C-alpha cells in the first residue's frame with residue numbers, strides 16, 4: 639500500500655538515490671543512455687525545496703521511499719523540477735499519483751498551471767505527461783521563465799532540440 643505525503647527534511651538524504659535508480663530506465667533508450675549516469679539533485683537541493691517549494695514522497699511500508707516529486711511556485715504556476723520513481727517501482731501508477739497530488743496542491747494555492755520541461759518523444763516523458771493532461775507548448779507560447787530554464791539546460795549540456803516545455807492549465 640503506497641502513500642503520498644509531504645516530504646520532511648529527514649527524507650532528503652535518501653532522495654538522490656531514488657532519482658539515481660529512476661534514471662536507469664534511460665539506459666536502454668537510444669541516444670539518452672547517459673542520463674542514467676547524469677547528476678541528480680543533491681540532498682541539500684532537496685532540503686531547500688522541502689522548506690521553500692513543494693516536495694512530496696511516495697512511501698511503501700517495507701520498501702521505504704519509492705518516489706518523489708518536487709517543484710516551486712513561479713509566476714506561471716507550479717513548476718515541477720523533478721519527478722522520479724525507483725526503477726523497480728515504475729509502471730504502477732506512482733508517478734500518476736504524485737502528479738495528481740501536486741495538481742491538488744497547486745489548485746488549493748490558486749496556481750493557474752503546472753509547468754515542466756522534459757524530453758520529447760521518450761515514452762515516460764512527453765507522451766506520458768500528455769496523457770496526464772499536459773500539453774506541449776509551441777515555440778510562440780513558451781513563457782520567458784520557461785525559456786530561461788531551457789537556456790540553463792542548454793548551458794548545462796542538454797541536447798536542447800530533444801527538450802520541450804509543457805503546461806497543464808488548472
Ligand SMILES: CC(C)(COP(=O)(O)OP(=O)(O)OC[C@H]1O[C@@H](n2cnc3c(N)ncnc32)[C@H](O)[C@@H]1OP(=O)(O)O)[C@@H](O)C(=O)NCCC(=O)NCCS
Nearest residue numbers: 660661721722723728729730731732733734756761762769
Ligand atoms: C516518469 C516517471 C516518474 C513515471 O513514474 P511511474 O510511477 O512509472 O509512472 P506511472 O506508473 O504513472 O506511468 C508510467 C508510464 O510510463 C510509460 N512507460 C514506463 N516505462 C516505459 C517503457 N520502458 N516503455 C514504454 N513506456 C513506458 C508507461 O506506459 C506508463 O504510461 P501510461 O500509464 O500512460 O500507460 C518514471 O518513469 C521515472 O522515474 N522516470 C525516470 C525519471 C524521469 O524521466 N523523470 C521525469 C523527468 S521530466
